[in-house]
Amino acid sequence: xxxxxxxxxxxxxxxxxxxxxxxxxxxxxxxxxxxxxxxxxxxxxxxxxxxxxxxxxxxxxxxxxxxxxxxxxxxxxxxxxxxxxxxxxxxxxxxxxxxxxxxxxxxxxxxxxxxxxxxxxxxxxxxxxxxxxxxxxxxxxxxxxxxxxxxxxxxxxxxxxxxxxxx
Numbered sequence: 001x002x003x004x005x006x007x008x009x010x011x012x013x014x015x016x017x018x019x020x021x022x023x024x025x026x027x028x029x030x031x032x033x034x035x036x037x038x039x040x041x042x043x044x045x046x047x048x049x050x051x052x053x054x055x056x057x058x059x060x061x062x063x064x065x066x067x068x069x070x071x072x073x074x075x076x077x078x079x080x081x082x083x084x085x086x087x088x089x090x091x092x093x094x095x096x097x098x099x100x101x102x103x104x105x106x107x108x109x110x111x112x113x114x115x116x117x118x119x120x121x122x123x124x125x126x127x128x129x130x131x132x133x134x135x136x137x138x139x140x141x142x143x144x145x146x147x148x149x150x151x152x153x154x155x156x157x158x159x160x161x162x163x164x165x166x167x
Contacts, residue, residue, distance in 0.1 A: 012150075016076045019165040022068040025076075029160075037156060048153060058146040059083065062153045073167065078157065080150050082142070093135055101128045 018025070022044070029039060029046050038049045046064040049055075065077045081087060108121035 012080045014078045016078070016161065017167040018074050018076065018161065019072060019167055020074050021072060022066050022074045025066055025074050025164075032160060035156065037153075048156065050149060054149075056145075057086070058142040060146045060150045060153065062157060064157075076161070080153065082146070090135070090139060094132070097128055097132050097135065101125055101132075104128065 026041065026044075029041055032039070036051060036054065038047075038051055040047045040049075044066040046066065048062040048064070050059050050061075060080050060082055063079045063081065066074060067077070068074045082090075104121050104124045108118045108125065111118045111121060
């Protein structure tokens with residue numbers, strides 16, 4: 001598994017190749033000791049989350065996708081990410097702020113073309129930029145708060161696959 005940098009990137013990804021059959025991996029994840037984690041498997045997709053008592057607003061989860069293109073060799077692709085509901089909410093907010101910014105820009109251009117005052121439109125655009133910066137800062141704060149739990153997920157995954165031979 002490639003090492004992640006000290007800084008948490010937006011959605012850190014990794015890839016591991018193991019010398020085992022994919023069915024054996026699926027059975028292993030189904031029967032494994034959970035150690036304080038919730039593990040859900042849906043076909044080749046495995047979701048590792050913290051139990052409800054250990055979660056907060058910024059708690060990350062680990063999504064693993066199992067695949068096999070050769071007999072006896074399995075690939076695991078992993079993605080660390082926030083709660084999907086939180087991710088969707090943040091994307092909705094960014095999209096909304098961006099859309100409002102464009103709309104205000106269109107109105108400001110139209111008013112300017114007509115020779116009218118555009119101060120309020122430009123002020124609104126400036127405030128939207130401030131909101132965008134605040135959303136960015138809020139997201140960075142959340143990533144730093146979730147770093148410890150992401151490291152716990154990473155260690156749990158490493159311990160889990162330690163019994164398999166890597167390629």
